[in-house]
Amino acid sequence: MTDQLARSGASLLELARNHHGDAMRLLEQMVTTESPTGDAEGVNAVSAQVVEIFAAHGAQVSEHTGEWGTHLVLEIPGRGTRADAMPVLLVGHSDTVWARGTLEDMPYRIEDGVAYGPGVFDMKSGIVVMDVGLRVAREAELDHPPVQIIIVGDEEIGSPTSQELLRDVARGVRAAIGFESPHPDGALKVGRLGSTRVRLAVTGRAAHAALDPESGINAIDELADQIVAIRAIVAAAEQAEAERSGPGGVLCNVGTIGGGGKANVVPAQAWAEIGLRFRTGEVEQEVLGALQSLTPVRAGAVLEAELLSNRPAWAAGESSAELMELVEQAAQEAGLPEVGGYPAAGAGDTNLLGSLGVPTLDGFGPRGAGAHAVHEQAVVESLDERAALLAGLLGRL
Secondary structure: OHHHHHHHOOOHHHHHHHOHHHHHHHHHHHHOOOOEOOOHHHHHHHHHHHHHHHHOOOOEEEEEEEOOEEEEEEEEOOEHHHOOOOOEEEEEEOOEOOOOOHHHOOOOEEEOOEEEOOOHHHHHHHHHHHHHHHHHHHHOOOOEOOEEEEEEOOHHHOOOOOHHHHHHHHOOOOEEEEOOOOOOOOOEEEEEOEEEEEEEEEEOEOEEOOOOHHHOEOHHHHHHHHHHHHHHHHHHHHHHHHHHHOOOOEEEEEEEEEEOOOOOEEOOEEEEEEEEEEOOHHHHHHHHHHHHOOOOOOOOOEEEEEEEEEEOOEOOOHHHHHHHHHHHHHHHHOOOOOOOEEEEOOOOHHHHHHHOOOOEEEOOOOOEEOOOOOOOEEEOHHHHHHHHHHHHHHOOO
């Protein structure tokens, strides 16, 4: 690849920096187009921007309508001696966790080399990196394999309507690269905990809380006792996993809870949404099986555990390690520091791809902080660095 760079007359990083102004304009356009999960209008608006962006790369576009907006698959031709090689899959999403109207309190802005705004870090800046990286590869005249890009519209809730599409596009690819945010130190994510969301619903019986409380079955009290039982299940699984593989193998968060209506009525309904993370599929099945086997504490109460979404654990293997070596080679030639890579607790679409055996890396988005937080931010100079890194990697695949 060094000879190809010599022909271009500029380094990959220099070429990426030449596009910095355009990249910032594109980032602002995307961040100021609000696209919360479930808002089909917003998701579709960002999808239309993506189609326009990658038209410059000669992309063939397939649009797939989902319940909450459009999912996109884009196919970009390879170049030179690698034009007929196995394609590389780039992975991103158009939805964010931020409700429409968030821009009023979190306006897009750039201060001291840092871009702020809803979705700037997770992960609209990652889509910009894809675009600039492909532009750099073309300008550097790098031979590279065909590139497929998938941008889904429901990632933030577990990709329930796009998982089958992800499976389809993963067939026959050389590697998958996710453009979610990296670790805080900029390292890539090589392996992820599995992620499962469960809704536990309790049905009791309503009654007057003072005149006839004995006739009622308090669904909120039952739910509280069941949450305590779930904590015990998770603690036992975590202890067993820690003895096998070290701590951090099971995480549990009761993120949403609701029920009842009035203080003088024994509540007949209560529910909680629970987020679970697992290092391995084995411990996941153990914990989920125990949740399905929960029994009511109160006679007459009814429990229902519903699986809302599931992302399998991705334990990176040798193929991902080999891919990481190519990244480090690309970084060195681009004049960038060592990148590094290690597992992450957070989940994403690369969970599925990595679990399928596809050589996978994630965290190719720019450095920053505050995903899902009011201080969400991306370091703008790192967009150039990641774009150069992507171009260099494509030239090695």
